[in-house]
Amino acid sequence: MLRILRELLPSKLRNSLREKSLIRKAVAQNEIFYCRALSGESDYNICINSDLTVSCNCQDFDGSGHIGDLNSHTLEQIFSGPTANKFRSLLAARKFPIPTCSHCSDLKAIPASEVNVALSKDHVPDNGIMVENTVLCNLRCHMCNREKFMELRSGKLSLSLSDVEKIALLLKEYGFKRLLYFNLGEPFLPTDILEQIKIIRKYNPEIRIITSTNGQLLDKSNKIEAALMMDYIFVSLDGVNQDTVSKYQVGGNFETAYQNIATLVAERNKLGKRTPIVKWRRLLGQVYKQ
Numbered sequence: 198m199l200r201i202l203r204e205l206l207p208s209k210l211r212n213s214l215r216e217k218s219l220i221r222k223a224v225a226q227n228e229i230f231y232c233r234a235l236s237g238e239s240d241y242n243i244c245i246n247s248d249l250t251v252s253c254n255c256q257d258f259d260g261s262g263h264i265g266d267l268n269s270h271t272l273e274q275i276f277s278g279p280t281a282n283k284f285r286s287l288l289a290a291r292k293f294p295i296p297t298c299s300h301c302s303d304l305k306a307i308p309a310s311e312v313n314v315a316l317s318k319d320h321v322p323d324n325g326i327m328v329e330n331t332v333l334c335n336l337r338c339h340m341c342n343r344e345k346f347m348e349l350r351s352g353k354l355s356l357s358l359s360d361v362e363k364i365a366l367l368l369k370e371y372g373f374k375r376l377l378y379f380n381l382g383e384p385f386l387p388t389d390i391l392e393q394i395k396i397i398r399k400y401n402p403e404i405r406i407i408t409s410t411n412g413q414l415l416d417k418s419n420k421i422e423a424a425l426m427m428d429y430i431f432v433s434l435d436g437v438n439q440d441t442v443s444k445y446q447v448g449g450n451f452e453t454a455y456q457n458i459a460t461l462v463a464e465r466n467k468l469g470k471r472t473p474i475v476k477w478r479r480l481l482g483q484v485y486k487q
Contacts (some may be wrong), residue, residue, distance in 0.1 A: 209296075216299045220291050223306050229315065230288035233303040235264075235281055236318035240325035245364060248353035254297050255282065255327055255380065258342070261295040262350045272367060277319045285316055325375030328364055330393060331355040334445045337447040338410055343407050346381045355382075359391045365400040373401070378408045378427070384422040386389050386483040393425040397486050398426055410435060411446060412454035415461055424461055427473045433456055434477055 198361055208223075223229065234242040234253055244252045257263070264284065264453040265275030275281065284294040289312050296305055307315060332350050334343060347354060356364070368376060376397065387393065399405065409431040410425075417422060424430060434446040434454045442451040460473055 209282075212296050212299055218291050219299060219306075221265075222313075223291050226306070227309050228306040229291055229309050229312055230293075230298075231305045231307045231311075231315045232285065232288055232298070232301075234322065235285055235307055235486075236315070237276065237320035237322040238318075238324070239303045239322050240375055241321050242301070243325055244327040244329060245360065246329045246350060246356050246380065247382070248350040249360060249363075253281070254301055254303070255377075256297050256301075258346070259296075259298070262297060267363070267367075272321050272371070276321055282316075285319070289315055298457075303349045321371050323371045323373050325370070325377065326373055327358075327377040327380055328473075329380030329382060330361070330378060330384055330390070331386050332380075333386055334385070334411075335382040335386055335413055336449055338445060339447065340445075343464075355387055356393070358389060358392055358396065358439050361396050365397045368397070368404060371402040373404060375405045375407065377405055379410070383411055383414065384408050385410050385420050385423070391419040394426045405429070409430075411449060412457050413449060415457035416453070421461055421464055424473060425465060425468070425470070430461075430473045430475050432475060432477045434458075 202253065219230075232253070236328075242254050243258065244255055245267065246252060246257075250263050251265045251267060251272070252260075252431060253264050254262045266279055267275070287294040288298070293299055301355065308434045332346050332354050334341070337343065378394075384390065396404070397404070406427040407429040408427055410433070412432040412434055415421060430447040432452065432454065433446075434442065434449075437444040438453040440456075443451045458477060461473075465468045465473065465475075
């Protein structure tokens with residue numbers, strides 16, 4: 198019952214209560230906070246945005262998590278730079294630099310005696326990284342603040358092919374093992390999505406590519422070909438018929454997305470491939486797997 202009552206509170210108040218609870222616990226156990234993402238240990242939470250800014254988390258909905266810009270600095274410089282170091286220092290002082298920290302899966306509590314170790318870890322997270330190829334979307338979901346997201350990108354709403362090549366070379370340089378190719382937009386919206394994936398594969402043939410899509414745009418041969426070059430695809434289709442989908446995904450069409458999933462799986466099977474693995478996600482769980 199207490200948990201239900203907390204969920205009814207405004208999000209800012211919930212965050213504040215959670216932060217205070219975590220701080221009290223850390224003080225009582227003589228612990229400090231530590232960010233696995235800023236320490237290079239996360240396999241997904243660092244995100245390169247469509248304007249080449251870099252966020253420290255995958256839910257940077259207000260830009261407060263920006264730690265640098267690849268237009269002016271290298272990824273290594275960003276991780277050892279003033280903003281990232283400030284975030285680490287605040288966490289070590291049992292303070293949260295941004296609201297997202299308190300509910301981030303990469304937030305860890307460690308013994309206060311390990312503070313020097315926590316502050317010295319700043320290497321690039323070569324296990325995995327997220328790349329947002331566009332902040333634009335073909336849908337207008339009720340909970341999505343698309344206009345705000347677009348404002349955050351300073352007019353650069355999608356990656357150019359030269360941007361993609363720059364990122365592909367960066368992935369190769371640091372030996373990234375996993376690429377999550379999505380964030381706040383629909384990754385299959387750009388007309389050059391196939392060229393983007395080809396560039397990434399050219400320099401990183403073994404990297405594992407994961408994406409998440411609403412499935413509405415997987416209806417052209419070039420986009421299906423791009424999807425077939427990936428390893429894992431999550432399809433967000435919020436319901437099992439048009440009535441439920443239209444309640445949440447404004448502009449979404451259930452039959453279109455469902456048929457696109459079926460076509461993609463059929464094309465994959467025809468080629469004798471095992472990837473991409475395709476999972477259908479709805480609001481209350483997974484209902485389809487191939």
